[in-house]
Amino acid sequence: MDGSEIFNQGVFLGRVRLAEGGHPRIVTVRDGQVVDITAKAAPTVRDICEMDDPAGYVRSAAGEAIADIDALIAGRADGVTLLSPVDLQAVKASGVTFVVSLLERVIEEQAKGDAGRADALRGEILALIGEDLSQLVPGSDAAMAVKAKLVEKGVWSQYLEVGIGPDAEIFTKCQPMASVGHGADVGLHPISTWNNPEPEVALIVSSRGAIVGATLGNDVNLRDVEGRSALLLGKAKDNNASAALGPFIRLFDGGFSLDSVRQMEIALEVAGEDGFRLSGHSSMSQISRTPESLVAAALGTHHQYPDGLALYLGTMFAPVQDRDGAGKGFTHKLGDVVTISTPMLGTLVNTVRLSTECAPWTYGPRALMSDLAAAGLL
Secondary structure, three states, rough: OOHHHHHOOOEEEEEEEEOOOOOOOOEEEEEEEEEEEEEEEEEOOOHHHHOHHHHHHHHHHOOOEEEEEHHHHHHOOOOEOOOOOOOOEEEEEEOOOHHHHHHHHHHHHHHHHHHHHHHHHHHHHHHOOOOOOHHOOOOOHHHHHHHHHHHOOOOOHHHHHHHOOOOOEEEEEOOOOEOOOOOOOOOOOOOOOOEEEOOOEEEEEEOOOOOEEEEEEEEEHHHHHHHOHHHHHHHHHHOOOOOOEEEEEEEEEEEEHHHHHOOOEEEEEEEOOOOOOEEEEEHHHHHOOOOHHHHHHHHOOOOOOOOOOOOOOEEEEEEOOOOOOOOOOOOOOOEEEEEEEOOOOOOEEEEEEEOOOOOOOOOOOHHHHHHHHOOOOO
């Protein structure tokens, strides 16, 4: 399913920038057209997501067609550029929520950031564990028994703690308005030599904790940096253009719900300028913590988000396909085109660059408020 056919299936919400400048426009898709629905009643995506019925508002909002959806997705809409579909929301992420991802994090830690050691360590650790961790409920008595066994064998890890222990890993992926959208470059910190994409679903959550929709995300990851020390998580995860979301938020309505998210299969393709091709997928049915529990771990009486949040749910994708020789595994090369897709949410495409070479992040909440005020929308 491509282009306008996808967007005819539900209620979609996004943001674009016009060549003429000014504030970002809030848009939806109707009959193959991108429609500007920016209004004083809801000048930001955050405002819409705080409503009791975001999908109902977007469905009935007055607007003006500004581009063809197929042209916009293909990057050929004159004077209109897709942005990340969130604006004032915090951008958070869940870590180690799938067993495959869990094991790869343990390998990163044991390898101390050395990609060359990963292949041998993978076999050793799997042999030591000898358990199907995907059947464990985090925090359960069975999970704690596995923890005790691993401690005894000397292979306990902080990643196993958040993977099967009682507490989920929730971290800040980037600041509000720092994420990039479909068609943008995504950034790798120049110090990294071992890194990968992470294809994920991101939930859109209101300040009240209501899950109102979902979008696709690429939680760009520096395996060598985090592998040297988990205390370097910020350096591994939060860099210029290192968080991609899009192309649009699909809002929950009668035809799309959290149950739909639970059934998603997320496809990944990496196409390198060197002719390299990598395919992978992430099945939401194999997540070890429920989406609701991850939202509850992020937001509640213990932590408020007055503008809501976008929450990456984690990935089961763990790239082990050799790229530059046997046992060397996968790492990005500049120019890689990363495509993440699922029939219910569309396709998110980004090109890999160095963070220092991506467009710098200069447009933050203060600039947005100034532009909205100048347009009479506040």
